Amino acid sequence: MKPIYLDNNATTAVAPEVREAMLPFLEEFYGNPSSMHTFGGQVHRKVEDARAQVAALIGADPGEIIFTSCGSESDNTALMSSLESFPARKHVITTRVEHPAVLNFAKHLGRKGYRITYISVDSFGRLDMDAFKKSLDDNVAVVSIMHANNETGVVFPIAEIGAILKERGILFHTDAVQTVGKIAINLKELPVDMLSLSGHKLHAPKGIGALYVRKGTRFYPYLIGGHQERGRRAGTENVPYIIALGKACEIALENISNEGEYVGRLRDKLEKALLASCPDTRINGDTVNRLPNTTNISFEYVEGEAILLRIDRHGICASSGSACTSGALEPSHVLRAMGVPFTAIHGSVRFSLSRYNTEAEIDKVIEALPPIIKELRTLSPFGRDKLPGCSVSA
Amino acid sequence: MWEYTDKVKDLFLNPKNVGEIENPDAVGEVGSLTCGDALKLMLKIDKETGKIQDAKFQTFGCASAIASSSALTELIKGKTLEEARKITNQEIADYLGGLPDEKMHCSVMGQEALEAAIASYRGEEVAAEPHEKIVCRCFNISEEKIRRVAIENHLTTVEEITNFTKAGGGCGGCIPDIEAILKDVWAVKEAPKPKEPKKLTNLQKIALIQDVLEREIRPKLQADGGDLELLDIEGNRVVIALRAMCVSCPMGGVTVQGIEAKLKELVSADIVVESR
Numbered sequence: 148m149k150p151i152y153l154d155n156n157a158t159t160a161v162a163p164e165v166r167e168a169m170l171p172f173l174e175e176f177y178g179n180p181s182s183m184h185t186f187g188g189q190v191h192r193k194v195e196d197a198r199a200q201v202a203a204l205i206g207a208d209p210g211e212i213i214f215t216s217c218g219s220e221s222d223n224t225a226l227m228s229s230l231e232s233f234p235a236r237k238h239v240i241t242t243r244v245e246h247p248a249v250l251n252f253a254k255h256l257g258r259k260g261y262r263i264t265y266i267s268v269d270s271f272g273r274l275d276m277d278a279f280k281k282s283l284d285d286n287v288a289v290v291s292i293m294h295a296n297n298e299t300g301v302v303f304p305i306a307e308i309g310a311i312l313k314e315r316g317i318l319f320h321t322d323a324v325q326t327v328g329k330i331a332i333n334l335k336e337l338p339v340d341m342l343s344l345s346g347h348k349l350h351a352p353k354g355i356g357a358l359y360v361r362k363g364t365r366f367y368p369y370l371i372g373g374h375q376e377r378g379r380r381a382g383t384e385n386v387p388y389i390i391a392l393g394k395a396c397e398i399a400l401e402n403i404s405n406e407g408e409y410v411g412r413l414r415d416k417l418e419k420a421l422l423a424s425c426p427d428t429r430i431n432g433d434t435v436n437r438l439p440n441t442t443n444i445s446f447e448y449v450e451g452e453a454i455l456l457r458i459d460r461h462g463i464c465a466s467s468g469s470a471c472t473s474g475a476l477e478p479s480h481v482l483r484a485m486g487v488p489f490t491a492i493h494g495s496v497r498f499s500l501s502r503y504n505t506e507a508e509i510d511k512v513i514e515a516l517p518p519i520i521k522e523l524r525t526l527s528p529f530g531r532d533k534l535p536g537c538s539v540s541a
Numbered sequence: 542m543w544e545y546t547d548k549v550k551d552l553f554l555n556p557k558n559v560g561e562i563e564n565p566d567a568v569g570e571v572g573s574l575t576c577g578d579a580l581k582l583m584l585k586i587d588k589e590t591g592k593i594q595d596a597k598f599q600t601f602g603c604a605s606a607i608a609s610s611s612a613l614t615e616l617i618k619g620k621t622l623e624e625a626r627k628i629t630n631q632e633i634a635d636y637l638g639g640l641p642d643e644k645m646h647c648s649v650m651g652q653e654a655l656e657a658a659i660a661s662y663r664g665e666e667v668a669a670e671p672h673e674k675i676v677c678r679c680f681n682i683s684e685e686k687i688r689r690v691a692i693e694n695h696l697t698t699v700e701e702i703t704n705f706t707k708a709g710g711g712c713g714g715c716i717p718d719i720e721a722i723l724k725d726v727w728a729v730k731e732a733p734k735p736k737e738p739k740k741l742t743n744l745q746k747i748a749l750i751q752d753v754l755e756r757e758i759r760p761k762l763q764a765d766g767g768d769l770e771l772l773d774i775e776g777n778r779v780v781i782a783l784r785a786m787c788v789s790c791p792m793g794g795v796t797v798q799g800i801e802a803k804l805k806e807l808v809s810a811d812i813v814v815e816s817r
Binding site for chain 1: 550553554556559570574575576577578579580581599600601602603604605606607644710711755759760763766768770784785
């Protein structure tokens with residue numbers, strides 16, 4: 148059975164064109180781009196082509212792109228580079244809802260003696276801009292605020308944030324892993340100094356990412372060694388995956404407006420149908436400023452892992468913020484920061500779509516899910532009196 | 542994805558004994574919506590023989606919670622209350638062919654529901670007495686429960702305690718307390734050595750104060766969203782500034798007293814802490 152894959156914020160399928168483009172570099176073109184001979188040199192040119200493709204998607208100059216191994220490496224590099232650039236500044240500002248690649252790194256810095264400010268969000272997952280403005284001081288080395296949240300899809304106003312920081316001369320890094328390829332980004336206009344992206348969220352393979360560093364920004368490498376990436380990231384280039392990321396960015400640029408509209412329509416259909424057929428169900432997060440592909444829905448009185456394993460039998464793939472699905476038994480830090488009640492966090496399910504989803508797949512989910520919620524609710528000791536369960540006919 | 546046994550998967554997808562018993566002889570309820578799992582166990586008991594004639598459950602929780610509830614009802618049906626009472630959480634886990642470490646708390650929940658049901662049948666005081674000291678506030682876990690589960694299952698690390706009881710799995714603020722409980726449970730009791738007062742050089746004292754603040758104080762404040770900064774040390778006068786959540790916290794004064802007490806204990810009895 149082909150899975151109905153609605154977990155694209157976790158990872159995506161490698162696009163067939165991407166696979167096609169990278170395969171020669173696992174076969175005949177295995178040369179080292181740093182070599183003097185033609186055999187290696189031709190690979191170097193392809194790497195530079197890929198760099199231009201990545202730059203084009205986000206409105207950057209190719210020289211502003213550094214290839215990394217993943218989004219986490221990009222995030223860690225950006226933060227460390229900022230601290231090394233401004234050694235006298237001991238204050239870092241981020242948010243309570245960041246991806247662990249930033250959040251846990253910030254906590255690590257906190258243990259090293261840095262002062263960390265975690266900006267809160269409201270019940271819709273929107274950033275507290277007043278608190279953000281008040282937190283700024285002359286001791287800030289870097290502000291790292293994600294472009295869109297991976298769990299709720301809520302998009303933060305990074306243009307506004309960037310403008311404020313630019314005026315104050317404070318470095319601004321954004322983790323755009325969830326937005327690159329999903330919504331248009333133009334760094335010619337967007338006042339961002341550093342931006343992280345990850346290949347496997349936009350139909351390239353896992354194990355490749357990039358960090359955008361605006362020309363003129365002070366930069367210190369995180370991985371030290373050879374002269375690769377013009378001395379900004381040591382280690383022999385992961386050529387096949389760099390080619391793959393380039394191709395994936397090229398395809399994303401071609402499709403970005405149509406694709407957003409297409410997945411947005413499917414997402415809205417799914418969301419409306421589930422809310423209509425299941426009582427005591429709510430959407431988590433701001434539905435106005437949101438990625439077109441993401442919806443985070445809480446089904447009260449049932450537990451997320453139980454939902455996931457039941458829909459898994461129908462081949463439906465999604466994820467949950469429930470404590471039981473995380474290794475640490477800790478419910479989603481994002482939903483907790485939003486003040487979502489524990490009961491709703493445990494029953495939260497995130498559906499994230501991609502261009503490869505079809506209307507027929509969405510219809511199947513709309514058909515399969517309500518009876519599962521109904522059945523799990525009959526199993527549950529809670530909410531029985533007021534809950535009719537889900538209407539299966541919807 | 543969790544590695545569930547076929548038995549767990551089967552009892553999750555096709556749970557046995559789901560539902561309610563009309564006029565049950567005994568009911569045991571444990572857990573809550575907030576905790577992320579809860580179990581209501583209902584029993585029909587033969588007054589003559591003391592045997593459990595029927596058992597049914599309702600569970601809010603993950604696959605292993607539902608499977609553990611199902612396993613529990615299968616295990617106890619037909620047994621006398623005395624026999625049933627001897628069932629341990631390990632037996633529930635064994636019936637399921639094992640549970641992932643992180644999910645052992647589901648089997649503990651089953652055992653507790655049974656205990657609560659038997660207690661209610663006998664008219665005994667139901668668990669969760671108000672006098673119990675709550676260690677983990679996220680999941681409402683008492684010190685008594687941590688001690689009991691640690692001893693019954695030979696648990697020696699905080700991680701194991703979290704797996705079996707969930708305590709410490711939320712904000713993590715109680716992890717030092719759990720460590721202390723474990724130390725106490727498994728320690729070979731020995732009389733505390735009287736402290737030998739030792740004369741520290743200024744340099745040693747400053748280093749020790751910094752060390753205590755970094756290792757003992759700041760992690761606890763940070764767990765509650767607070768922080769502090771060490772501004773200066775002059776002789777025995779330690780000047781700090783409260784940061785982050787501590788700034789607006791009405792308990793700030795108490796926090797400073799607590800820091801002073803800790804420094805008096807670990808560095809020198811003459812320490813005075815001032816906050817700016």
